[in-house]
Amino acid sequence: MLDQILGKNTTIILGGGLAGLSAGYVLTKAELGVKVFESDSTVGGLSKTIIHDGFRFDLGGHRFFTKDRELNNFVKELMREEIISVQRKSKIYMRNKYFDYPLKPFNAILGLGVSTTMEILADYAAEKIKNLIRKPQNISLEDWVVSNFGRKMFNIYFREYSEKVWGIDCSRISAEWVARRIRGLSLASAVKNAFFKLNAKDVASHVDVFLYPQLGIGRISDRLKEDIEAGNNSVLTDSRIERINHSDFKVESVVINSRERFVTENGMEFISSIPITKLLKMLHPAPPENILTAASQLRFRDLVIAAVMINRKRVTDQTWIYIPEQKVPFGRIHEPANWSGKMAPEGKSILVAEFFSFKGDRIWNKSDEELTAVTVENLENMKFIKKHEVIDSAVLRVPNAYPLFEIGYRERCDEIYEYLGGFKNLHITGRSGMFRYYNMDHAIESGIKTAKKIIKKCRIQDEEKKAENHVS
Numbered sequence: 064m065l066d067q068i069l070g071k072n073t074t075i076i077l078g079g080g081l082a083g084l085s086a087g088y089v090l091t092k093a094e095l096g097v098k099v100f101e102s103d104s105t106v107g108g109l110s111k112t113i114i115h116d117g118f119r120f121d122l123g124g125h126r127f128f129t130k131d132r133e134l135n136n137f138v139k140e141l142m143r144e145e146i147i148s149v150q151r152k153s154k155i156y157m158r159n160k161y162f163d164y165p166l167k168p169f170n171a172i173l174g175l176g177v178s179t180t181m182e183i184l185a186d187y188a189a190e191k192i193k194n195l196i197r198k199p200q201n202i203s204l205e206d207w208v209v210s211n212f213g214r215k216m217f218n219i220y221f222r223e224y225s226e227k228v229w230g231i232d233c234s235r236i237s238a239e240w241v242a243r244r245i246r247g248l249s250l251a252s253a254v255k256n257a258f259f260k261l262n263a264k265d266v267a268s269h270v271d272v273f274l275y276p277q278l279g280i281g282r283i284s285d286r287l288k289e290d291i292e293a294g295n296n297s298v299l300t301d302s303r304i305e306r307i308n309h310s311d312f313k314v315e316s317v318v319i320n321s322r323e324r325f326v327t328e329n330g331m332e333f334i335s336s337i338p339i340t341k342l343l344k345m346l347h348p349a350p351p352e353n354i355l356t357a358a359s360q361l362r363f364r365d366l367v368i369a370a371v372m373i374n375r376k377r378v379t380d381q382t383w384i385y386i387p388e389q390k391v392p393f394g395r396i397h398e399p400a401n402w403s404g405k406m407a408p409e410g411k412s413i414l415v416a417e418f419f420s421f422k423g424d425r426i427w428n429k430s431d432e433e434l435t436a437v438t439v440e441n442l443e444n445m446k447f448i449k450k451h452e453v454i455d456s457a458v459l460r461v462p463n464a465y466p467l468f469e470i471g472y473r474e475r476c477d478e479i480y481e482y483l484g485g486f487k488n489l490h491i492t493g494r495s496g497m498f499r500y501y502n503m504d505h506a507i508e509s510g511i512k513t514a515k516k517i518i519k520k521c522r523i524q525d526e527e528k529k530a531e532n533h534v535s
């Protein structure tokens with residue numbers, strides 16, 4: 064038994080989001096010892112579901128979709144009858160009009176007017192000719208979008224939403240990231256599909272149907288936790304990792320702050336899914352100065368969620384509505400009851416607004432009351448609700464929601480990966496753990512892969528031990 068070779072509780076997992084829990088789940092199924100430590104009072108990380116007086120909502124609606132059959136089966140088998148298929152319905156709200164999302168050419172032309180559409184197409188053609196004469200130097204998101212879609216298109220569809228989401232000028236966002244992730248940048252892909260490429264491959268990320276647990280996305284993490292615990296391993300919440308002790312590029316133990324009680328845990332293997340910047344600060348002794356400098360230049364975009372509970376059966380028939388315009392302070396809303404009827408009590412609904420923010424900025428520092436008032440006022444201006452229909456509210460601040468891909472991030476990450484790669488028993492995984500734009504499927508996949516790497520390592524050690532015993 065592998066467990067006997069390494070001793071019980073050999074793998075320590077930092078962070079109980081999808082990546083950490085998936086790793087713990089796979090190691091548990093392989094009968095290896097695992098302890099997951101999560102700083103929050105519940106598991107799930109970014110993919111958790113908040114329960115508030117009979118209402119449920121995710122931290123921004125989370126749909127599960129993957130092109131990988133194995134991962135799809137993994138989630139379906141885990142969730143069984145809890146999982147439902149949901150019809151995707153989303154719109155873009157812009158210039159006081161609704162545009163289909165993904166954009167449809169006819170709808171987009173009607174919305175923008177024929178002359179603006181002609182300008183977009185002419186500008187696009189001019190940019191293509193320019194590119195033929197001189198290969199474009201695409202350094203920033205702005206460079207990339209302008210050279211691929213034309214400036215008019217960039218100004219209308221990309222600039223406002225991108226700057227709202229990322230909080231920095233498009234000229235400072237890395238083109239390398241956007242070129243790889245264009246289909247992940249929701250509005251961008253919709254625009255591309257509407258005007259330029261209308262083939263099935265391009266609309267793959269806009270599937271009309273996605274998977275969703277009836278009681279919210281957080282149930283996936285709950286189920287992983289349940290199975291880890293059923294395998295006699297543990298998932299400890301309210302347990303913040305504060306220090307990582309190592310010597311000779313080998314991690315020996317972690318120090319955990321569990322409700323102001325400090326505990327040291329030893330382990331053989333360590334998986335970290337906590338933000339990579341935090342991990343580096345916790346290493347004891349500290350990493351070299353150049354690594355700390357690189358880490359200090361990696362930033363995350365944070366998120367504030369304002370949910371308002373409404374005394375009406377349904378407000379919209381949409382899953383998401385994107386709001387690029389700067390005059391509305393939030394970037395997206397969703398109505399959880401349209402995802403699953405179980406997300407709100409009978410006859411009531413809930414709207415969840417996402418404010419993209421930096422920790423400590425004007426939005427982040429607003430009081431909960433102010434944020435609720437701003438949300439209600441804007442929803443009323445957009446004619447979604449009447450103020451008197453609001454029966455309750457909840458505000459949450461979510462740090463490290465999005466890795467921010469500023470120009471130069473790749474080189475900084477490479478330097479950090481190289482340093483961390485030198486550790487014999489420390490594995491980084493997950494979205495903020497690796498500073499990658501991972502969706503849930505990628506986060507789960509990265510956790511599974513990390514666990515498999517450890518299982519393989521254990522098997523090799525097992526074989527070596529058997530061979531040694533045989534010789535002696």
Ligand SMILES: Cc1cc2nc3c(=O)[nH]c(=O)nc-3n(C[C@H](O)[C@H](O)[C@H](O)COP(=O)(O)OP(=O)(O)OC[C@H]3O[C@@H](n4cnc5c(N)ncnc54)[C@H](O)[C@@H]3O)c2cc1C
Pocket residue numbers: 077078079080081082083100101102103106107108109110122123124125126127128302303304305336337338341366417464465492493494495496501502503504506
């Ligand atoms: C607004 C929004 C909408 C999204 N929508 C979708 C969607 O529709 N579909 C999709 O597939 N993906 C979506 N995603 C992405 C998805 O949320 C992530 O890919 C996934 O949740 C990442 O999981 P993770 O485990 O890698 O990271 P995390 O969820 O960040 O987990 C890391 C965990 O580490 C914990 N932690 C941090 N510090 C410590 C410490 N010192 N000690 C112990 N624990 C610590 C954190 O509390 C957290 O639980 C969305 C993300 C956002 C922000």
